[in-house]
Amino acid sequence: MWLVKIYVTLKKGLLDAQGAATQNALESLGFEEIEEVRMGKYINIKMKGQNRQMVIQRVEEMGEKLLANPVIEDFDYEIEVLK
Numbered sequence: 494m495w496l497v498k499i500y501v502t503l504k505k506g507l508l509d510a511q512g513a514a515t516q517n518a519l520e521s522l523g524f525e526e527i528e529e530v531r532m533g534k535y536i537n538i539k540m541k542g543q544n545r546q547m548v549i550q551r552v553e554e555m556g557e558k559l560l561a562n563p564v565i566e567d568f569d570y571e572i573e574v575l576k
Contacts, residue, residue, distance in 0.1 A: 494575040495540050495548050501561045501568055502533035536560065539575065548572055 503509050509531050516530035538555075542548035552570055561568035 495542050495545075496573045496575050497538045497540060497548065497552050498571040498573070499536040499538065499552070499556070499560060499568070500533060500570065501536070501556075501566050502531055504565055504567055507565055533566075534560075545572060 503512075511532040512530040515532065516527055519527050519530065538552075540548065540551070542551065549572065552572070556568040556570070557563065
């Protein structure tokens, strides 16, 4: 069994309105050290797979077909073995 941690974020250079609003709110609460806030999605998937390469292939297919919009979003992931 595998645990896949997936991160989907807006591509650099695209306006992140939600991130900007969050940054403004944090700064208004006194957190002036904030440089930038970027919002995104975090997804956990537990899945079966015979080996790491098979899991990588399937996760990349998931990202391309559903989890991320490749025009405006970046897709990254971490894979862990579950005991």
